[in-house]
Amino acid sequence: MYSIGDLSRRTGVKIPTIRYYEQMGLIAAPERSEGNQRRYEKRELERLAFIRHARDLGLSIESIRDLLALSQHPERPCGEADRIAKEHLVTVREKIAQLQKLESELERIVACNGDHTIGDCYVIRALADHSMCGTDH
Amino acid sequence: MYSIGDLSRRTGVKIPTIRYYEQMGLIAAPERSEGNQRRYEKRELERLAFIRHARDLGLSIESIRDLLALSQHPERPCGEADRIAKEHLVTVREKIAQLQKLESELERIVACNGDHTIGDCYVIRALADHSMCGTDH
DNA sequence: ATCTAATGCTCCAGAAGCTATAGGTTTGGA
DNA sequence: TCCAAACCTATAGCTTCTGGAGCATTAGAT
Numbered sequence: 001m002y003s004i005g006d007l008s009r010r011t012g013v014k015i016p017t018i019r020y021y022e023q024m025g026l027i028a029a030p031e032r033s034e035g036n037q038r039r040y041e042k043r044e045l046e047r048l049a050f051i052r053h054a055r056d057l058g059l060s061i062e063s064i065r066d067l068l069a070l071s072q073h074p075e076r077p078c079g080e081a082d083r084i085a086k087e088h089l090v091t092v093r094e095k096i097a098q099l100q101k102l103e104s105e106l107e108r109i110v111a112c113n114g115d116h117t118i119g120d121c122y123v124i125r126a127l128a129d130h131s132m133c134g135t136d137h
Numbered sequence: 138m139y140s141i142g143d144l145s146r147r148t149g150v151k152i153p154t155i156r157y158y159e160q161m162g163l164i165a166a167p168e169r170s171e172g173n174q175r176r177y178e179k180r181e182l183e184r185l186a187f188i189r190h191a192r193d194l195g196l197s198i199e200s201i202r203d204l205l206a207l208s209q210h211p212e213r214p215c216g217e218a219d220r221i222a223k224e225h226l227v228t229v230r231e232k233i234a235q236l237q238k239l240e241s242e243l244e245r246i247v248a249c250n251g252d253h254t255i256g257d258c259y260v261i262r263a264l265a266d267h268s269m270c271g272t273d274h
Numbered sequence: 275a276t277c278t279a280a281t282g283c284t285c286c287a288g289a290a291g292c293t294a295t296a297g298g299t300t301t302g303g304a
Numbered sequence: 305t306c307c308a309a310a311c312c313t314a315t316a317g318c319t320t321c322t323g324g325a326g327c328a329t330t331a332g333a334t
Contacts, residue, residue, distance in 0.1 A: 003330090005281060015282085016322060024320090035329045037282055058239055061320075089243040092236055099233045102194055106226040140301090142310060152311085153293060161291090172300040174311055198291075 002040040011048045018048065024061060026051055026068065059088055139177040148185045155185065161198060163188055163205065196225055 008015045021027050027047055031039045047068070054064045063084050070081050145152045158164050164184055168176045184205070191201045200221050207218050 003281075004283095014322075017320085019283095020321060033282095033329080035282085037329065055320090058236075085243060089240065092240050092243060096233060096236045096240065099195075099229055099236070103226065103229050103233065105194065106222060106229060140310075141312095151293080154291080156312095157292060170300080170311095172311085173313095174300065192291090 002042075002045060004038045004040070007040050007045060007048060010045060011052050013048055013052050021048070021051060026061065026065060058092065059084075063088065139182060141175045141177070144177050144182060144185060147182060148189050150185055150189050158185070158188060163198065163202060194225070195229065196221075200225065 002010070004015055004018055007013070007018060013021075018027070022029055027044060030041075030044060033039050050068070050071075051064055054067065059067075066084060067081055139147070141152055141155055144150070144155060150158075155164070159166055164181060167178075167181060170176050187205070187208075188201055191204065196204070203221060204218055
């Protein structure tokens with residue numbers, strides 16, 4: 001039996017976050033002690049570790065809920081789980097591409113060295129005037 | 138004179154977002170028509186375009202507030218504006234690095250083709266068992 | 275058995291950056 | 305003049321937590 005603090009230490013999920021997940025239905029409401037404190041089993045530790053890992057990977061609560069539901073039915077084909085992961089991979093790649101555009105623009109903007117005044121600062125002018133951009137956002 | 142709708146069309150910032158920016162103090166409360174509708178000048182159009190651009194680049198409202206304040210003082214040295222942009226560049230690069238880790242992990246996870254059952258699905262197992270990860274998140 | 279520090283409980287608010295809805299008013303063109 | 309489109313305010317909601325207030329329980333030391 002783990003207290004909520006044990007669970008938190010073992011999974012790295014903060015205590016209020018665990019309660020939040022319970023509220024959101026990602027983990028079931030656990031048994032309680034005589035004094036109304038949450039008491040967890042190993043099963044729930046594993047489930048929380050799963051959630052933590054998926055969150056680290058940037059999956060939404062919604063996606064995780066779906067994956068958890070799927071994992072309750074080991075006999076079904078796993079195409080759906082695959083679809084969720086693949087979809088997520090696409091969005092991750094899109095984010096990377098977008099951030100790399102920003103990176104190169106910021107690099108250009110930052111080329112000045114702070115040794116002049118705001119009046120002719122490239123940072124300020126670049127932000128004021130979109131047409132100075134190389135990219136197409 | 139632009140209505141809020143004109144401003145929205147010209148900058149691509151949605152109407153409720155413009156009002157939100159006003160509330161947050163990023164743009165000043167503009168003049169009003171007889172019937173209490175917002176009427177903007179070109180100056181405010183430019184300021185909003187600046188904000189839009191900076192947001193596109195992922196700068197926080199806080200950072201933008203700082204940059205806007207700086208741009209009111211063209212005589213000061215621009216080291217501060219530079220610092221803000223550079224700092225942001227660092228966080229953008231960190232995000233990219235992190236997402237690339239996720240990308241490679243998701244690639245491995247997704248290698249299965251959905252032609253078997255949940256019971257031995259790599260997606261589900263990989264999420265359940267952190268030790269299967271190559272990276273160190 | 276008692277004390278105490280650590281831990282837990284619930285409820286509520288806030289953070290970021292919007293977005294949406296409800297219910298009403300103003301504007302601009304036919 | 306009339307009507308639809310656009311505008312107004314106020315408020316609530318979204319997502320994913322995080323933190324605090326105020327009180328109750330637990331575990332270990334004595």
